[in-house]
Every structure is written in structure tokens, then in C-alpha cells.
Amino acid sequence: MSLFEPDAGQAGAPVRAPLADRLRPRNLGEFAGQRHLLAEGKALRRMLEADRPTSLIFWGPPGTGKTTLARILARSWDAEFVEFSAVLSGVADVRRVVEQARGLLRHGRRTVLFVDEIHRFNKAQQDAFLPHVESGVLNLLGATTENPSFEMIPALLSRLRVVVLHPLTEEDLRAILERSLSDSERGLGGLQVELTPEAADHLIAAAFGDARRLLGALETAVGVAPLGPGGVRRVDLNLAEEAVGKKALRYDKDGEEHYNLISALHKSLRGSDPDAALYWLARMLAAGEHPHYILRRLANFACEDVGLADPYALNQVMAALKAYDLMGSPEGELPIAQAVVYLALAPRTNAVYKAFAAAQHDARELGPLEVPLHLRNPATKLMKGLGYGRDYQYPHDFEGAVVGQEFMPERLAGRRYYQPSERGREKFLRERLEQLRRDKARLRGQTKKDRPT
Template structure:
């Protein structure tokens, strides 16, 4: 009985009443059972290991990683409904170490007296710094708590390695359009939690636009749908008719998921650079558009283009660096929105040029040799004898002036003795 009361307090367990009509639509429509959970079939579909572990109350520590609105908190609620353990909720945004210590102390007491474990759900676990995350370790190790963490950030960077090694990392993907459409349809039909009693008629193009706005995020989709329905004009009979123009007027502009300091920032610029490298101007233009539409700093894009021109094109087309530098200057001079044209110009040029990274690879190999061999002395014949003492010591002795002796260019060594014969620059044939 204690478990059910705890579950009801935190996540409104099986015996809860339907959400108040005053609650946001996204909250009212939150699934209460796996049969209502839409999307993430590879993770929690029928017969999947994670779902079986939750339903049979055999869950071990787990970290749910995924973008907003993909089901992390809903899965935590489902765990609360199925576990015989005490379920405790903790937010790394609003909670601190003192509160966490109280939860752990109560968990230890519960385990000692009643042999009951505690499932601790930590929302936004990445908000805890690495020192704070250390507080979980001994208790996870001893089995005092089963940790269930939720994060929108890559746990490889944001969660300490010892905690990762003791947890299953479950990756939730942005919801597919089919899943978002199913969620939208359910919200329109449901007479108790959704708009089934409103007699809403929504055209297919309007639905598609709302699904696109959701952009993989069920919460964003339902929030947008609620605003659209509430703002739409009523027909004389009280019904609501929503077409694409109604949606466009309500939403104004589609929002793209993009965090200029987070992982999506690195994912998209990586896709852009790889499209350039593979000589695919169409792919490169798409990722460029994604960055621009999401508000990326155009100077950042231009800097990456300048780097790419030397790293991946190099001497296959030396003009690429000139073009990229000119684009960077144009972006500074012109500014947005017109600078988008300059960026598109540079993007298609760089994507279309032949590729040769021999200069970059050669530099990396030379750097490795400098680290391996240390400060090798400059061969005497390459040194300038600027004083008589230096001349007496052999500086410059044996140096062959290439303008007087053209063969010196190939016969004369320019590397320290331990590296004689080393070849760093190996351009592709014809370059």
C-alpha cells in the first residue's frame, strides 16, 4: 500500500483520477499504460527486453537519453506503476545534495527494515556536475537505489564514466511522423482528455503542418495543437474547422530543434562537413539551410568552410581557400539575411571541387614525429653562418644553392638525420 501511495503522489499511479481539464493537453494525453505508448517500438514495443524488465519489476539502473518530448518522463511514470520498490522523484534542476542525502538515508532505512529497494528517478541528471554525480555511486553499487536518469544531453559527455558503467543507457529517438500523427489523431478524438467533445475538423494538410512543427517532439506537437484549437474561430454550430491557413496563422513559423551549444549543433555541422567532403552539394545545402533556419551564427559556418578548403581540398584546387575566405569576408560585410547567398555560393563550390587532404595528413604525420623524436637538431648545412664562430663550427657547410645547382632540390636532404627519407606529403595522382 505504501508503494501505491508514493506512486500516486509523484506520478499519479493506476488509481489516479483523470488529469484536470485545466492541465495542459500534453499532460492530459500522457500515456498511462504501455498499450497507449506511441513510438520507441524498438525499445518498449511488445516483447522488448526493457518493457519486460519494467512489467516484471526487474529493472536495473538505467539512463534514458533523448530529445525533449520523446517519452523519458512517461517511461519513468510507467516504472512507478509497475515497481514494488519505493519510487522517489528527484530533479537535478531544483534539488540539491542535501535533499539527495535525505532520499538516500530514507532508502537505506527502508532497505534495512523492510528489505524494500528504492527506485530513484533523477530528471535532467546532466544538470548535476561530475562531483555531485559521484554521490550516487556507492548507493547504486550497494543496491540501495535503482537509478533511473533522464537527460537530453549525450551521457558520454555529461554523465561520469563509473555511473555509466553501472547503468544501461537507453537511447530514445525523435518520434517519427507516423507516431506524431497517431498522437495528434488520438488527441483530436479523445472525448475526456482531448478535443473529442469539441467537434474539431482538421484538414490533412493542416495535420501535416502540425506534425512537422512537432519535429519529433510529442510535447511540442500537443502544445501547438492545443493553442491552434483554442484560437480557431467557432462555426455557428459550435464546431471548429482548421485548415492549413489556420495553422500557419497560429504558429507563424516552424521551430527546429537545435541547440547551438549542444549535441545537435555538432551533429548538424558534422553532416554538413561530410556532405561537402563527399562532393554532395544537395546534402550540403540542406544542412546549411537547417543551420541557418535554426539561427546558427553564419560566421561559425564560414569559419568551418575556410578550414575545410585547406583540410579536404588543399592543392587539388588552391582557389578553394580563396573562395572560402572571400565568403567569410562577405558574411562579415553583408550580414544576414543576404549573407545566406554567399554561404550557398561557397557551399556548392566547395562540394563540387576535387578533394585531396595530403597537406593535412602530412602535417599530422610530421607532428607525430616531432612528438616522438623531440627537438632534433637542424642539419648543419641548412643553418645560416651569421658569425665567424658559427662558420668555424660548420654552419652552412656543404649547402648547395638550388639556383646554381638545380639538382640540389632533390639530392640535398632537408630533414634531420633520424628522419632522412621520410615522406609526409603524398598528393593524389594528378594533383
């Protein structure tokens, strides 16, 4: 089809088209989400403004704008837009599009081929694109929910730029919801819909970052809402629950229950109870808490409560964050659960937390203590003449790479902040630190104990 024929996102679309299709954004002004790509100065925004067609793969969860962005790009490039599904099309269709593209190119018009679910094409079908993408006969835009590095042949993938889309935020979904209720031309603005705040919150939470799911549930709820006085269709929480097929759990993201649940999760982790931790995680997710909030708290726990007793704990959380951003909900919630179990079973230490708090206290209360001359950088001849860097001992020039030199400000000489525990891997760090302190004391010719903290 040509991009400029009426479609579900334009006036003149069939009135019975699903709400999600009718409301499909036609330009960036109507698009919600993906600010990491579309904010001023970001890569995709620059592509739209530069009018330099390129071949891209949009990779992200359902309902995040992959097809919509492809159409907006093609419109901005003033190109012929051809769209087909990898499920229904084959190599013969590709050849037909290529011949049409060659003909249009002779008349100065470019062709953008959009392939939905491009990961479903087999190797032979993907190979068919290769020479035509390389020669510039057509620009290929693909959409996939699967990891392109696993599903695309390397030769084709190397000629495409991968654009990663994220699940829509609560703010994004709320903007879409409000637009659907106010747009009289393509949305529900002409139906006098009254959506209660509780119903709106539930629809947004149950959408899991998917605009199509949100609008589908809203359309269902409005469709069964009884006509009230003045022809108003009132959608309350009960109707919203029926539309999405799940009950709303009691949860206020800014209220007591929000803090009760995160506290229960944190204390279950600290108490080494993976079963309780999994339950509280499930409660928060089911109630619509954004996984990013939970992951931030897990990262805090990994640093504050697990620390260097298991330095891999933080890696588990960061890997879960990356996996969630790639997979979306609900699949991406499993890596979060995996991180929760790991943290619950990890050894405990808060030694770094306490050490850093003590260092922060001294930095705040003692003011800007002078940097010792031997630790200063002699960047200029004048600085060198003033003694900057003089008598600095370069550890690699000494046996065991250990020196007896003091690295604290004079007032804090001998101050100890970090006192490792004997749990987990921190036990080995404790042994290492004790040996270092003995060696340094010997090298300084000191036998007296350092001043206590």
C-alpha cells in the first residue's frame, strides 16, 4: 500500500477499525514514549529531520510503537511505503516489491519496505533482501519482538541499524488514555465516556507498557458500559476489571500500601527468605508497580546489605534490568524474580555502607582538608617547584606493590573506615586488608596502632 492512502490511523478509516488502529499516531506530535530515541538531539529524531533514509530494525515489546515509527519515518522521507507481514509473505513478494521499487527509483521516488515480525523470515527469505538493501534500491524497516542477533542472519543484520524500544511508562500510557477519550474524530471523544480514576489506574497497570493492550481494554470497557443520564457511559473499576480479566489489588503507589509492600520485600530479602521475597515481588507486580522501581530497590539492597560478601549480587540486578528492558512484561519479570532469589540467599555485610557513611561524615564535618603535597599532581613547572608530587612512592616500584606512605590528609592519618566482615567473599578481603595494614605499618617503621575511628 502507499503510505498516503487512508489507513486506520487517518481520517476516512473504516469506522469499525479497532481503537488502537484508529488512534495510531500520524506524526511525532501525537507519539507517546521512546524519549531516549525521539527527544531533541537523539538519533532517531535526527534521522527524521535529516531526510536521509536508512534501513532499521525496530526491536521491542508489543504495543510500543514499532509499526507507527516506521510509518512516520516513511512519511518524513516522502517515500512509497510498502508493508507486509513475514507470516504471510515470501520471497516472491520481495521480488515483486523490488521490481516496483526499481521503477519508482527511476522516477526519483524512494521505497520503504516495512516487514512486521521480520524474525519469522527464514535464512533464504532474509538473503533475498541483502543485495537490494546494499544497493539502495529499497530501505528496509523491520519490526521484531525477538533478539535480532539470534533471529537475523549476520550479513543482513550488519547492514541494518538496530533501534531498541522500551515498554511505555505509566506517564506515556496515561497520555494515550487521555487522548483516546478527548479525540472526537478518531477516538472516543464523541461518546461522553466518564472514566473513574480507579478504572484508569487499573487499565494502565494491566497494560504492562503496551498501548495496544491499553486501548483494547478501554474499548471493551466502553462497549459494555451502560448508558446513564444524558447518554454518559461510566466506566468504573468493576468494568475495567472485566475488560482486562483480572482483579485490581489494593495498592496506592504514593500511599501506605506502596511503602508497606516494598518494606516487606526488603525485610524478607534481609531475612534470607526467598519464598516471602518472591511473594511480595509478585504482589507488587500484580498491583502494577513499575519493575524499574523494584529493580532500583534491589540494586540498593545489593550494595547496602549484600555488599562485597558477594560482589556478583549487583551484577544479577543489573542483568535483570537489562533483560526486563529487552523482554518487557510479563516475560521480563522472571529475571527480576531470579535476582530476588539470588539476593535472598546471598551472604550479608554492610561494611562498605558503614565505611562510606563514616567517610561522608568526616568529609562533611571536617571541611576541605588539604591534599598532602606528595599526592598532588605536578602538572606545571611552578607546581613541581612548589613540591607537588615530591617524594611520592610509586607502588609498582616496590616489593609486593606496597608502600608505607600515608594517603590520608594529615589530620586523618591512620583513620580506618572499612572493617570487612568474615562473611562470604569479604572474608578474603579482610585477610588481604589485614596483611596490607601489617605490611604498611612495618614499612613505616610503626608498631603503634592506628587511631580508632
